[in-house]
Amino acid sequence: MPRREILLVDDDVVLHALLQEYLTEHHYRIHTLLNGEEIDSFCQNSQPDLILLDIMLPGKDGLYWLEWIKKHHPHLPVMLLSAKKSADERLAGLEVGADDYLTKPFHPKELLIRLQKIIRNPAPPNxxxxxxxxxxxxxxxxxxxxxxxxxxxxxxxxxxxxxxxxxxxxxxxxxxxxxxxxxxxxxxxxxxxxxxxxxxxxxxxxxxxxxxxxxxxxxxxxxxxxx
CATH class of the missing domain: 1.10.10.10 (Winged helix-like DNA-binding domain superfamily/Winged helix DNA-binding domain)
Known part of the structure; x- marks a missing residue:
């Protein structure tokens, strides 16, 4: 069975290393980007099964890139990551089209459970x-x-x-x-x-x-x- 492809867009290199090790152990292939500017070129060459997208990115923030992804790749699941616990931010992400939202810091196992559910049961439209x-x-x-x-x-x-x-x-x-x-x-x-x-x-x-x-x-x- 082929490994699922996960794209992590986050400027935290420590998180890159942690999730690279953990998700690889659980039979996922994870690709990493430090900002959203490279999402377009990546998705032109590879179609991930899910994107993990940090809200607090340098330059254009994650909500901007979430809207871009949902416009150009409407069926691609996106889970937002954020250190903020603001309900307004979470609702804004869900309104734009996020499939889930996880607040940092989180346990890697919780992330694994959530992304498995999204990939197995993609959200219905709207x-x-x-x-x-x-x-x-x-x-x-x-x-x-x-x-x-x-x-x-x-x-x-x-x-x-x-x-x-x-x-x-x-x-x-x-x-x-x-x-x-x-x-x-x-x-x-x-x-x-x-x-x-x-x-x-x-x-x-x-x-x-x-x-x-x-x-x-x-x-x-x-x-x-x-x-």
Whole structure:
């Protein structure tokens, strides 16, 4: 089976060396660029399976190059990397067409899991996230299913987006509470369960046997997007 081709565009040479070693061990071939100016010539000679694109590049930033890539190579998946934790920056990247967004510093294994999911399950057009028969639009806080638009509250949207970013993984209530509030010491309460119950209804899940948002007894919850 041929190795998947990953293009890393980042001016951090230490990160180049780290990901070169780690991804090569996991049967990926990784190419590196220090800025976005060479993306065009690279893509003319080689078609990577995914681009890892840093936002804080010298010269034109990553959001500029993301827009360029989506214009000239609309089916090429792009994962943004950034040291900033700004929600506005993340939403701007998703709006332009990023397939995922990872905040630095990150564990290489998390990067591997995310890029495997993107390559295996490319995002549907218009930046929608497929969850079974549903199409999730985090930018406009809504679901679409069978031609019907289902509006989400801001809290529901934030929680579902967090689940999508960690699809297939068991998320504890502590992790969910931290993601929703930004405070890992916030006391747990029933609001998480109530929000999950509302999301299940909007996803068309059977309350007694949910296929998407599943409860993992004594551990937490897991979202299965291909159920």
């Amino acid at each position: 930046n929608l996230i497929a969850i079974g028969d549903n199409r999730f639009d985090p930018l406009h806080e809504k679901l679409e299913r069978d031609g019907t638009v289902i509006k989400l509250t801001t809290q529901e949207n934030r929680l579902l987006e967090f689940f999508c970013q960690n699809a297939g993984q068991v998320l504890t209530r502590d992790a969910i509470s931290h993601a929703m509030s930004g405070n890992e010491h916030l006391p747990l309460n029933r609001s998480i369960d109530m929000t999950i119950n509302r999301l299940r209804k909007k996803l068309g899940d059977d309350a007694h046997d949910p296929q998407h948002l599943r409860t993992i007894w004594r551990k937490g919850y897991r979202l299965l997007i291909n159920a």
